[in-house]
Amino acid sequence: MNLIFFLGKFPLLSIAEIFSVLKSKNIRYSVKMADENYLYLNLEENIYPDILLKILGGTIKIFQVEEIAKREEIKRVKNKNKVNLDDQEYALGNIVASQDIKEYEHREMDKPYTSPQTGMMPSKLAKILLNLAIGKKTTAIYDPFCGTGTILQEAMHQGYKVYGSDISKEAVAGTIKNLEWTKNEIGGRATEFEIFTHDGKILPDRLKLSKDNIAIATEPYLGLPWKDRIPKNVRNTKEITKVGDIIDSSIKSMSKILKKGERLVIIVPSFKVRHQIVNLEPKTSEYPNLVRISLINDLKFGDKHIDEMKSFLYYREGTVVTREIFIFEKV
Ligand SMILES: C[S@@+](CC[C@H](N)C(=O)[O-])C[C@H]1O[C@@H](n2cnc3c(N)ncnc32)[C@H](O)[C@@H]1O
Incomplete structure (x- = not known):
């Protein structure tokens, strides 16, 4: 399962929190990308992103990646939600969980x-x-x-x-x-x-x-x-x-x-x-x-x-x- 975590105001703190929670629950992961805005992870097993997001204090949203599209292909998938990974690639998928401010x-x-x-x-x-x-x-x-x-x-x-x-x-x-x-x-x-x-x-x-x-x-x-x-x-x-x-x-x-x-x-x-x-x-x-x-x-x-x-x-x-x-x- 590939997930992109949109990070809060202190991104490294948010990342440390995500790693700690995943380890405590024995969920194995590898990092695909990380920067000031998001952390892109591959999880070895499927989890419920909405339950994970309720646990986390430093993550704003979770985006589930369905496919990766090259820049030149992006017109083909106009109607899909996307996250710009770098100059060349976009992750396509959906926001599957958001912080509940209320x-x-x-x-x-x-x-x-x-x-x-x-x-x-x-x-x-x-x-x-x-x-x-x-x-x-x-x-x-x-x-x-x-x-x-x-x-x-x-x-x-x-x-x-x-x-x-x-x-x-x-x-x-x-x-x-x-x-x-x-x-x-x-x-x-x-x-x-x-x-x-x-x-x-x-x-x-x-x-x-x-x-x-x-x-x-x-x-x-x-x-x-x-x-x-x-x-x-x-x-x-x-x-x-x-x-x-x-x-x-x-x-x-x-x-x-x-x-x-x-x-x-x-x-x-x-x-x-x-x-x-x-x-x-x-x-x-x-x-x-x-x-x-x-x-x-x-x-x-x-x-x-x-x-x-x-x-x-x-x-x-x-x-x-x-x-x-x-x-x-x-x-
Ligand atoms: C910054 S507040 C903690 C706030 C807390 N995190 C909260 O969510 O409300 C620090 C607390 O330490 C307590 N305190 C001060 N000196 C203490 C001591 N020597 N031993 C135990 N508590 C102490 C104060 O009464 C105060 O409630």
Whole structure:
């Protein structure tokens, strides 16, 4: 089956997500073409593109290729939908699945608990983080900074058991409300959830002993709610150091929950302080049982060649905080 995936705003992130989902479901594929706009894959088995698209957060549409036509033949097939592959060739076929914007709006806007102060994570990003974290054996997802529970909501939709915690009692109560609501939406096949108040820097014993194959997907504390710019002063420097310390302590503790081969996907912020970008680099030497992995290897991407890609940026224009997504695997 030949499919063209029309990619979202961060194409390499979308590609990494597609590869991760296909691998987790044991679907073998080969790449025919990739660039800023689309990823063209041959899948070794037939799948339902509409089900796959519902899982993915970074793909806008899926086009199923029926035949390839040369440029000079294109008049013959005037009435068919086509995708221009290069100067010489067109893929002919049909759009077989498109993103359901209304469903995204529903999940984001209609859930009972939201918290504008801690920042609202888009459901698309939540899906992407979840999909980068899942492996073949994963049975449960844990978010140690669950906030309003957006990542956990998506994990429930995908049928994973979910665990979440937050230092704020209000966030914990809110996440429980949101997951009850999600459970109601899903109906009979809804999974179990367990949400508790906890400091994300500390290992929760109850999960260390869990029989589940837990993967971790999380967006931790990102600092004060800075808006237009971050003035350079002692208070802000301290706050940025605090964010880095929370992230390192959390990765170190959470790594103890993971079984071999399971992943931890975490957002690490970078900050625009005056005209400078301050990056936080996770202190990987403090957690040697985790390795940073690359979900994209040896890919021809437009005119470029990508050997490997171990982190991905996600940002909105004009904001002072950029999210960098790191992917670790337990060895
Ligand atoms: C950026 S928000 C997460 C938003 C979440 N992804 C969502 O969809 O709503 C970060 C969360 O971390 C929590 N937090 C801050 N420090 C914490 C700590 N030390 N341990 C656990 N949670 C913490 C905050 O209460 C907040 O809910």
